[in-house]
């Protein structure tokens with residue numbers, strides 16, 4: 516494994532692809548080897564892209580990759596689709612993107628369709644980001660579908676979160692409901708070539724004014740037509756401004772601290788849940804289950820007893 520990671524570090528694309536598959540499968544030898552390099556991992560900037568399905572996230576991400584690449588960056592894109600039924604498979608559009616950049620060692624595109632067997636979506640995406648960092652990619656773009664919890668997940672994964680909306684499907688109302696605005700550092704109205712873009716912009720401005728005062732950053736609203744490359748440099752410019760804002764106000768460290776804290780907590784929860792199913796704890800859990808099934812204890816009482824008995 517150490518040899519594999521040395522090759523990743525040496526920017527071997529095949530080794531990187533293989534290590535990502537192993538990490539996704541929760542391979543403990545790989546993850547241990549990665550952890551052994553933890554202190555020396557580079558800290559590339561991470562850009563999240565989220566929004567409803569069909570908003571044009573992939574199209575925009577692809578355009579951003581092209582622009583970053585032209586600017587001399589070595590850039591990676593991870594597309595995570597928690598709604599996708601297949602594991603490890605890539606959607607057609609993603610395959611096309613893989614193809615576009617196939618001959619370019621300075622661009623790496625990867626789809627992650629599975630939730631990861633050992634841990635949540637966020638956990639395996641974090642590992643993927645670490646491996647890409649090891650391979651020298653900077654920045655790393657992470658695209659996720661903004662459904663349910665995932666936009667919150669991505670907000671903590673990324674230094675800057677770009678929320679992509681479109682006038683096509685009455686997204687602004689939806690966005691407010693899902694709390695997607697709270698996650699946004701940059702707002703993109705994509706498909707600005709379609710009717711309703713101005714209306715959506717007004718709605719978003721209004722919503723931003725109602726938003727709880729943050730750390731002094733108001734998300735800029737960028738209009739784009741990703742298919743025509745319009746608004747791509749403006750999006751990139753807004754991302755850079757947000758990053759500069761984080762640096763200038765010394766927020767970057769806090770962003771990373773919060774991320775580490777949440778990652779630690781998530782891994783602790785997973786670890787505890789796993790150890791509950793084995794060894795001495797398993798017997799305690801079995802007894803708790805019996806008393807709940809016999810009706811002598813409520814589930815809450817049983818858990819309280821279990822936690823006491825385990826000394827937690």
Ligand SMILES: Nc1nc2c(ncn2[C@@H]2O[C@H](COP(=O)(O)OP(=O)(O)O)[C@@H](O)[C@H]2O)c(=O)[nH]1
Pocket residue numbers: 566567568569570571572573574575608705706707708709739740741742743
């Ligand atoms: N009219 C128009 N169509 C777009 C634009 N951007 C993307 N699309 C189209 O919208 C569809 C969904 O795009 P995709 O990038 O796959 O969306 P994602 O699900 O958010 O990743 C595709 O058919 C794109 O060609 C745009 O700016 N204007």
Ligand SMILES: [Mg+2]
Pocket residue numbers: 572573574594658
């Ligand atoms: Mg997509």
